[in-house]
Amino acid sequence: MEALRSGDEDAFRELFQRKSGLMKRIARGFVASDAVAEEIVQETWLAVVNGIDRFESRSSLNTWISSILINQARKHGVRERRSTPFGGLGSHTGDGPSVDADQFEKEGDAWPGHWAMGPRPWHSPERRLLSLEAREHLRHALGQLPERQRQVVGLRDVEGCSAEEVCSLLDLSEENQRVLLHRGRSRLRASLDRYLAEEAA
Amino acid sequence: MTAPREHVEEISCQEFVELVTDYFEGALGPRTQNRVEEHLVMCHYCETYAEQIRATMRALRALDDEPPAGEPSPAILAALRRRREDSR
Ligand SMILES: [Zn+2]
Numbered sequence: 001m002e003a004l005r006s007g008d009e010d011a012f013r014e015l016f017q018r019k020s021g022l023m024k025r026i027a028r029g030f031v032a033s034d035a036v037a038e039e040i041v042q043e044t045w046l047a048v049v050n051g052i053d054r055f056e057s058r059s060s061l062n063t064w065i066s067s068i069l070i071n072q073a074r075k076h077g078v079r080e081r082r083s084t085p086f087g088g089l090g091s092h093t094g095d096g097p098s099v100d101a102d103q104f105e106k107e108g109d110a111w112p113g114h115w116a117m118g119p120r121p122w123h124s125p126e127r128r129l130l131s132l133e134a135r136e137h138l139r140h141a142l143g144q145l146p147e148r149q150r151q152v153v154g155l156r157d158v159e160g161c162s163a164e165e166v167c168s169l170l171d172l173s174e175e176n177q178r179v180l181l182h183r184g185r186s187r188l189r190a191s192l193d194r195y196l197a198e199e200a201a
Numbered sequence: 202m203t204a205p206r207e208h209v210e211e212i213s214c215q216e217f218v219e220l221v222t223d224y225f226e227g228a229l230g231p232r233t234q235n236r237v238e239e240h241l242v243m244c245h246y247c248e249t250y251a252e253q254i255r256a257t258m259r260a261l262r263a264l265d266d267e268p269p270a271g272e273p274s275p276a277i278l279a280a281l282r283r284r285r286e287d288s289r
Contacts, residue, residue: 007286008281008285009281012281016273046280049281098221101215104213104214111213115246118246119249122256125253125256129256129263130260135260142264157258158264178228182222182223185254185258186218186254189254
């Protein structure tokens, strides 16, 4: 903190290296490209260095940096949506069921609402899901989620933030946070399910 | 009289897959929580489904290892330099 105020470059580089990866992933939840996310991280650090005198130790340095980051990311997110046709629809899609209705028995069958065949079993998922290819697939699938789901799943499941932290960072109610987490996780499970079935075929 | 009613209150698999996150988050009311737990004991399919959601979460956690984002920009380094000069 003092090092930041006095402009100590070595101390700054250390902080930059330690925090930028995480910051970039958070930014990535708001915008569609890696390059823009990197730009947001740089802008955030510039604002941190220039604004450090306004920082009051009432909040933690982490929280202060995160709030600047999310502000910058929001500004970019808004700009990006304006420039991408149909982009604004992203946050309204993905409200379907977690598992397709045709996977369950119908009204009039012996057990309506119960699995017809059951979920496809995943064989040795721990090994297969950690392969480079599976991780690329999952990263891509995460990027395809509607924006709010991507942000919540990214912060909760990739970064390991708590529900409370995510609610306050993204200004969400507890219930909305859970709904977004649920939709995102359900869709990613379905995506991994398809990936594992294709890979085995 | 009570037996058929309890039967009606059992949750279905189709309901379970929509409750699984609230269940993991500890956000269900006690009655629903009980029904979910009873269902999981009886239903091998939903147990498998819940385990797949957990495997998905573990796979997501494993994405958390990207390399940090490059170097501080010239503008940041210049701002640091100004701070050093000011604090002298
Ligand atoms: Zn079931």
